[in-house]
Amino acid sequence: MRYQTLFLSCLLLLVASCSEPPKKESSAKETGAAETEAQLVARALEIHDRVLTMDTHADTPxxxxxxxxxxSVRHDPNESGSKVDYPRMIEGGLDSIFFAAFVAQDIRDDEGDSRAKALAIQMIDATIESAxxxxxxxxxxxTPDDAIELEKQGKRAVYIAMENGYPIGSDLANVEVFYDKGVRYITLVHSTNNDLADSSTDSKGPEHEGLSQFGEEVVKExxxxxxxxxxxxxSDDVFYDTIAISEAPIIATHSNARAVTEHKRNMSDEMLKTIAEHGGVVQLTMYSAYLxxxxxxxxxxxxIAAARAxxxxxxxxxxxxxxxxxxxLNEINQAFPDPLATVQQAVDHIDYIVSVAGIDHVGIGCDFDGGGGIEGVFDASEVMNITIELVRRGYSEEEIGKIWSGNLLRVFREVQALAEQKATKAAI
Ligand SMILES: [Zn+2]
Structure with a gap:
């Protein structure tokens, strides 16, 4: 008996040391049988169903x-290009989403600003109407609790956001106008500089060396x-300026790790560590070029060479x-597209962000209808494949819950608690 026990212990030790990160206990494992692929997928889908899933960035407005x-109609993504509708959110088990009213950067004068504001409001109103x-x-x-309450009722939560601070124009009062319309996050800047901040991708380079004076006021507001x-x-400078000024944790609603994929839009290790130290969260995006x-x-x-000749x-x-x-050139690019990134590559970024910033500082923002959509997570109906890959890599249900919404909701609560404190102080 003793020898048998010793032999078994050695065998177990060998198995443990050879295996990848430990997987969560399953009924198959408890009975000693190895988990089959079908059992793993079934277990992952149960987890996916139990946790509150939240996608923090879609340009669907x-x-x-x-x-x-x-x-309310299911669209074919290959025919229409559309990546999100309510039937596909149900199919994918996606419980909540932030629909961002996105206004592309254009001329920065009074007329341009008011056109941008009107367009943002049109998109917000369309989102409200659709809900x-x-x-x-x-x-x-x-509020953070709304998603939890709606999930209990078997409904999906629709949050409103705004991508690009351009519609704020140069009038600080507009921030409150958008808050009153339901906007709960604002992406300060898009692909080119605006009046608030420098973009990471403006070909003309930085204009304000970070946040502008007005951008600082917007952050405080x-x-x-x-x-x-x-x-x-x-831009990186805007990131550090915002971290220095904001009294609440900040978020990146659709950004990846620069050490894994070199791109100005992705975040350096130092940025990942800094956002974590300040309690914030980085939401991984399903955009091939950043993955x-x-x-x-x-x-x-x-x-292209033949055409140019x-x-x-x-x-x-x-x-x-x-x-x-x-x-x-456009036609050639469409005829020979780059292959899409894969779910494995997306979860490689999650693994990396967890290793640098910790499990409490990563989430998911797919950027559907804004360029997001990869092999296996092509639209909202396929987001469960992220959970399956996380389970495959040994993430526990608790960790998956943090990634899918827990971390973002923590930040959301802190942001709202700070605002309540400020309102109470102002009232005294
Ligand atoms: Zn974007």
Whole structure:
């Protein structure tokens, strides 16, 4: 008996030392049988169903203002390009979502600012309308508890956000206008600089060396009102300025790890550590270019080279010829697209962020309808594949709950608690 026990212990030790991170106990494991793939998937789907799932970034309001677009109808993503509607949220087990009213950066003058504000309000109103038109399926949410309450009722929570601070224009009072419309986070800046902040991707480089004076006021106003501050798209200097000024933790609603995939839009290790030290959270995004280095595409390169061989140098082209060249290049890019990133690559980023910032500082913001969508998580109906991969890698249900919503809700609560404190102080 003793020898047998010793042999078993050694065997167990060997198995333990050879195996990947320990998987959560399962009934199959308890009975000593190895978990099959089907059992793992079934266990993951149960976890996916039990935890509150939350996607912090979708640009779907852009779709909602398209004439005839109906959120209660299931769309085929390959035909329509649409990545989110309520039927697909149900299919994917996606319990809550932040719909961001996104206004692309344009001219920064009074006329441009008021056009941007009107467009943002149009998208917010369309989002509210779509939720009110589907009261059996979804509900509008404004506080962290709303998502939990709606999940209990078997409904999905629709939060409103704004991507790009451009619609604020130069009038601080607009921040409260958007808060009153239900906006609960604002992405300070998009792909090019605005009046608030520098973008990480403006080809002209920085304009304010971080946050502008007005941007600082906006950050403080967001603290006062209880709006989460989103630094996705912002330059590194804006990130550090915002961390220094904000009295509440901040978020990046759709950003990945720069050490895994080199891209200005991704966050350096130092940024990941800093946002964690300040209690914030980085929401991983399903955008191929931020998840893996672009693979070689020799067929596309050959097609471009062949097309260029028959063209004049661009400097000698007329405007019409230049337009035709752009169209040809677009057609070639569409004919030979880069392969999409994979769920494994996405979860590699989660693993990395967990190793640098900790399990309490990572979440998920897919960027559907804004370019997000990868192999296996192509639209809202497939988000359970993230959970399956997390389970495969040994994440526990508690950890998966933190990733899917717990961490973001913690920040959301702190942001709103700070605003309440400020309101109480102001009232005294
Ligand atoms: Zn974005």
């Amino acid at each position: 852009l779709r909602m203002i398209e004439p005839g677009f109906d959120m 009110l038109a589907n009261p059996d399926t979804v509900g509008l949410a404004q 967001m603290n006062r009102l209880g709006i989460m501050i989103d630094v996705s798209h912002a 893996r280095a672009a693979p070689g595409n020799p067929k596309r390169d050959a097609a 028959n063209m004049k140098p661009p400097s000698e082209m007329t405007n019409d010829e230049r337009g035709a060249m752009r169209q040809t």
